[in-house]
Amino acid sequence: MSSSIFILDETLEPIICKNIRALPNLPSLVTKFQELYRSNGVSPLPILNDIDWQFLHIKRDSLVFLSVVENNSRCNLLGVFTYLEEFYKLLKDYLHVGILNRNLLIDNFLVVIELIDESLDFGVVQFTDSSLIKDYVRVKVNLPELNPDVASIPDEESASDDDEDIKRKHKHKHKSKHKKKSKATKLLEKENLQEALRKNKAKVVDSIKENILNEERWRFGGTDEEINDDEDINDRYMNSYIAKTTIMPISWRTKGIHYGKNEFFLDVIEKVEYFMDFKSGVIRKNLIHGEIICRSYLSGMPKLKISINKILKQDVQFLSNVKFHQCVSLDSIRARSNPPAVEEDGKKKNEEADTLGNKGEIEFIPPDGEFLLCKYELKRHVKDQPMIKLRNFEIIPKLHKFKIKIHVIIETHFKTTNSTSKLNLRIPITNLFQSYRIDLSKQPKFKCEQGTVLFNLSDKFLLWEVGTMNGGHGENTLSMMAEFALFNEEEYKKMEEERKTSMNPPPLREGPKLEELYKKIHEEGDSDEVSTRKKNESLLTMDFEVPYCTCSGLKIEYLKIEEDQLQYQSFPWVRYKTISDDEYAFAV
Template identity: 25%
Template sequence: MASIVYFLDAKGKSLLSRDYKGDIPYSAVDKFPLLHLEAEEENSAAPPVFNYKGINYLYIVHNDLYILALTRNNDNALEIMLFLNKLIEVLTQYFKNLEEESIRDNFVIIYELLDEMMDYGFPQTTDTKILKEYITQKSHALIKFNQQQQRPPNAVTNAVSWRTDGIFYKKNEVFLDVIESINMLVNPNGQVLRSEILGKIKIKSQLSGMPDLRLGLNDKGIFGGDRSNGNGGGEDRTTKGLEMEDVKFHQCVRLSKFENEKIITFIPPDGEFELMSYRLSTPIKPLIWVDCRVKLHSNSRIEIKAKVRAQIKKRSTANDVEISIPVPEDADSPKFQTSSGSIKYTPENSCIVWKLKQFQGGKEAAMIAELGLPSVTNEDPTFKSKRPISVKFQVPYFITSGLQVRYLKINEPKMQYQSYPWVRYITQSGNDYTIRL
């Protein structure tokens, strides 16, 4: 595994490091900026892993920082990269913003965390909740020699390292959210050029003791077939179910049980966590469709007519619909008319934003916008930038893929309490839900 972990600034200068094995000279990091520059020139984008004179350089970039791991052996590169990402996640939860200044201000705590999270290059405790129980940002008085010293929580040495003993709630509850984000690219005629569903199942656990949970989903096709390449293994969506890709589980899930019996069983961490995530590359129709027409009048003003339609079931409602339509950068004097919602011109983003607080399925709304163009040119300013329309929305109680939670059984062998889960479904726009003009 990793021999040394470095934090480097944007120029490749070392801010902090931790040597776990002592088998790599410190001078090796001095080669990193030059090697990184050469790799960028050869590949236009530098690969995250490269080798020089028998030393492997593995790194990720975060807020103009390089988090770099060096190793000599032919180790599991993916495991090292996962550890570096987990390291960023833990430090971000400690300091809110992980940047050069926060590293300089908190180097003592960072050294403590590096010692607890990795031992001789092998990852150990990486759960932030457990680490915060004995590595804190508060000052402590000196402990007298004969006084019992503070010990790490039992969870550090337990088999269940993500959950502590002695958790108790008067009311035992589990809240489960199935959230799917839609990314798609649509041409002006309504044809979907690219679409995908990014899903995740999030859990908020408020259970006493050491409960054992068993989750049942409606579609066994998503877990069928060969998973040797990491895919969900589904085949035809109508007969075999959904074809999930990039399925990832929280460390609490018993993977051997899942691989053999296709059952999701786990002892949950206390509080909120993401149980699993998945991706579906499947053709879907636009849930919120925008038909936009742009007309230029004598190069002095521009007229935009847009119609939005909620292509969801009539009993469903889209909340917080926000449609951003690009306009020329020098546009001014906006005038708006709309059948519903509100419209605002945001010159700093060169777009008009149309907001609909609630938009029921099957309904339509229309708007007309007129803006002046003080800079008269022979070119058509509307299509000069080629920026698309972006759409944001959220549809509660609705899931595009049809995935459903059939049951969530809770068993606590010692306390024998009864608890029933609360399940919520949400479909929302992703970071890339766009419609071309």
């Protein structure tokens, strides 16, 4: 159990502190943590031990999340790390930002303290689900306004209605007045209908409040004068409703959710991790990290059924490395993996289990909003070709011409009907500058079949921005050629002698003086930065994105949405995408 929670900035100065167990001297704990953290070098251990305390910390963005635990508390340390990670995600979801920083937490100090109070109870984790905790913490989030002149954004229905009205005005400019009157009557009828719905909703809420009042009077013997505060009734009703939700079997979704348009978005995103030694041809890594991310905008309590071909085919590797959300019912998968017994006459003993086994689908009631349905990791065979393969990387020196060339060829290995939406190659040239004396006073030349080539002078690499590239099975290739000039000492001495004897001024140069920039950057550069660059100086990395395609072949066979009470029309959307991982590289 955590004794105190700290959020520190990048200089290890405390931003927010929550003293859970009333520790007497919190500044001394922070000072002790700073000493242990800095004494462990550049990458300190996640658990730092003291005589009486254990400091558990994770670094996310530019912040350090710290939990202080007593040595003799018999605490589950992995549970504390999980809480710190989930609390970091909770802050991002609640504050609606992608990256946290010091100023954002200072501006929302009260929100962060409330979130810690609701997610922890005397150091014990309660829950960190943002969809439920937002009903407990009803403090307004303080975010910086990008454009204060812009008016407040209306709700979806009113915005769509306004857009439709504008379209009708432009389309029917020259219509008769009779049609304008009919349009006005339609709007009046719509307003009357909305007003009636509001009145009915108010009646329902009033009846619920009256029931709560009667229950309070019956339980405590109070009168109408004692219990008449409307805000107390609202808080009592809301808190009792949330408390019921948290102890229900379906704790991840509250009741009473309503949307004008019921939609469900499902994204299958796979990250390909590939590492190959190009010189020896040895493949070090060939993995797929997949995620199924969903966004649910459905009313009521819908039940979804999703069939995945990996489950239907009983892919052992997929089933053993997949982790589902807590909302997913795994009974159908178990029924699929354990087929029913068969009697001697050939009839099946359990028809219900057989139907579940034949379906091989997952059933769940989704949370509201965005959530991670499942996460999986697959190992590819060594002989499986990468989606984007480096066919040739060659350095061609032409010493008699005082030139050196770099030739790069890539090829695709995915369906011909698909193409990349983004493809960037980072080609290292550090070894080239170390092995040869490059003359940057002469402009380097680049030529490629598609895209553009950029020269990064500070980090010494070429960036080949290809863009779109069609798929294939090795027949579709693209090439790039780069040419650098080598330093010609005889030519340089000859030019110096001519300048001494000539009365003419030196010729004007067009473009930047790369040799001066290179000398200024690398001679005045930091030695620590140079040491960190040496790790990646021989790695050719690729950054790509292939939409409508999965590297593993995973496919959603069907997606069904059922809501027994409301029975509305729903719109499911499925999308596939394969992207490169951070470690998609070739050692050249």
